[in-house]
Amino acid sequence: MSMLILLVVLLIVIGGGWRGWPLLAALFGVKGVNDKAGALARITELMRTYDISPSDVTAAFHDPALIGAPPAKRSSGEIAKTLFVYLGAIFILAGISTYIGMFWNRMGSVMRIVVTLGIGYTLLIVLVSALHEKKFPKLILPLALASVIMLTGGWFVFIHEVFPRGDNWRLAALSVFGLMALHQGVLFRKYALTVLAFTALLFVYAFLQVGLDMLDVPAGFSAIILGASLFLVAGELEKSPHCSLAEFAYLVALCWLNAGLFDQVAIASAANWAALLTGLCTMSAAYGLQKAGRQTRLAGLGYLIGSAMAYTGLFDLVEKTSIELLYFAVTASMLYACVALQSRALLLTTVLAMLGYIGYFTAQHFVDSLGWPISLVLMGVAFMGVSALAMRVKRQM
DSSP: OHHHHHHHHHHIIIIIOGGGHHHHHHHHTOOOOOSHHHHHHHHHHHHHHTTOOHHHHHHHHHOGGGTTOOOOOOOHHHHHHHHHHHHHHHHHHHHHHHHHHHHGGGOOHHHHHIIIIIHHHHHHHHHHHHHHHTOOGGGHHHHHHHHHHHHHHHHHHHHHHHSTTOOOHHHHHHHHHHHHHHHHHHHHHHHOOHHHHHHHHHHHHHHHHHHHHHTTOOHHHHHHHHHHHHHHHHHHHTTSTTGGGHHHHHHHHHHHHHHHHHHHHHHHSOHHHHHHHHHHHHHHHHHHHHHTTOOHHHHHHHHHHHHHHHHHHHHHHHTTSTTTTHHHHHHHHHHHHHHHHTOHHHHHHHHHHHHHHHHHHHHHHTTTSTTHHHHHHHHHHHHHHHHHHHHHHHHHO
């Protein structure tokens, strides 16, 4: 129990606390810019990352048109060289994979480790050499991903061959993910590439997920803790040179966090309450991103999914009760909220919710009565009214 409390506190301080970010930033080398010295350090880091020389900066400073200049046309010889390099790499990987697949059952334990873990470390050495020499920038991404895949698989093979009777897969996964997180963290600290930041964060969170599972922390609580932590890390990534990872990190964090929230609320109460509260939480996150002027695509997606969940949960709660008409009142009021939020995604779900409820209400109360033709007319008028109102709202956006 004490270990559980310690790990939860550590997660909150390092990953989930606003004041804990400098510790994580120190680990991965992410620095904020607060003064001239910090700005110069950031500029130097970007120049090293993207192989920009001082002469390139000088030329771009004196002639800004060079920044938007179209790239020089590649010669046929350069294209052929790149093509043959890709073909060679594909044939090498195909040969290695075919060899492993054909002779895997005939190999001994040592040979299996050599053809997986050995190749992984060979690729890692080639990657480090390429990073150090800075001669083959286009090979960095495939080398980094290939080395990560081979090293991860190789360490699992190593554990299986050395401990053939072991059945604790969580301990094996914890060991491999922890070692790979250390690998990628050291590389990122040295070379500060976006792909290395991605792999480092991937293994860190995989390690934490397995660790929480080993401590018997409920899956819902684990998702909430790790999702909230990743949400804050995504905010810091957005301010770093690796901002291209921020959108994906936000997406994973929101899905993770809200999945945990849905699970815990569903266990404590019911699925309809879980859908309502999770939808409102998702919409709140989307509203925060929109107000901050960040990740507009994610904000629209959050409004779409969050409002759909909230409307579904609310309808299930009030269906066939004395306050059923409250649902229509809520959707009607949300239609006006679309103007202030300027969200077409929210407008779409709101209009569908209103029209769906009108159809449901008509079927429940008028389908078997003599007033059915009148109800059809009223329903048509209601549809036209809602459509006209929706178009008016859209024109105001």
